Each structure stands twice: as structure tokens, then as C-alpha cells.
Amino acid sequence: MSQKNDETTAIAMVMAFAGVAVMMFFFVIFTIAAFATFVLTILCLLSWNKPLHIGRIVFMPEESRAFVHFGLAGSLLVPAFILFASLFLNIHINWNYLSYMMLGGYMLGSLGLMMMLGQEGQQAAPPTEYTPPRHQLPAPPQRALPRQQPENFRFASWDDEESERNWEDEDDQE
8 A cells, every 4th residue: 555545634634623623713703703792782772772881881872773773784684695696606505594694694784883883983083071271361451453544545547657747847847
């Protein structure tokens, strides 16, 4: 027998273990995201009508409603996209996993929204609370400047230069 058979088997075993490790990694990430989404959904439902304060974290009603609405939209859009892809690409989809597709869509919709809002908040940080200065010096009174009387308005004529010369000539003659 040749040694190639043993090498091929060893490479196949390493690839299989690597594939299982990658699948386990994604399973753990999926489970953590599903749990986080579940907890955040409950908190958002509690803050549906009025803000909910948990330590320094505040759940506002508008954000809570958006979280749940985007999650519901994602839970409908992801299976619709999979159906669309299966029809046009002629791929067989096992519809026994529809609940996982909907859960994944809910997580993508709601957590994706929160990630986008988080990045938006980092880019444009909201202004901190405004605290006015403790005391302000009163502005000094402004003094009124004396008014100057404007000169009487007169229209210019085309022969202004000539009239000035005439006046100068008359002044020279006197």
C-alpha cells in the first residue's frame, strides 16, 4: 500500500475538524445574538410607551418601537428573499427551518438597526448638557454717537466740470 492514502485521510480529518470548528463558532455567535435580541425585545416592550431607565442606559419609546418594527420586518423579509432566491436560482430550500430563518431575520433587522444607530451616534456625538456660566458680567451701556447732519442732496449735471471751471474763472477775475 502507498502512503498517499494516509496523507489524504489526515488532510480530510483536519479539514473536517476545521469545518466543525467554524460551524461551532457561528452557532455560538448565533446563540448569543438570539439571547441578546430576546432580552432587548423584552426591554423594548417594557419601554413601549414611556422611557425605561436601567442605570445609565435609557430606552426611549421611539427607539424601542423602531427596534421591534425593524425586527418584524426582517423576520418577514429574510424568508421572502430566500423564497425569491430559491425560485430564480432553482435551489431547494428545506422549509422545516423557517423558524430559524425568521429568527435570523428578526436578529438582522433589530440588531442591525441598533448597530447602525450606534455608529451614527459615534460619528455625530450628541451635545452634552448645557450648563450656563455661573455669572455673567453685564454688557456695558452703548454710548450714542452724535448724529451728523447729512449734506443736502443735489443732482449732478453733465456740465459739472465746465461749471466748476466757470466758477474758478470768475474767482480769478475778482
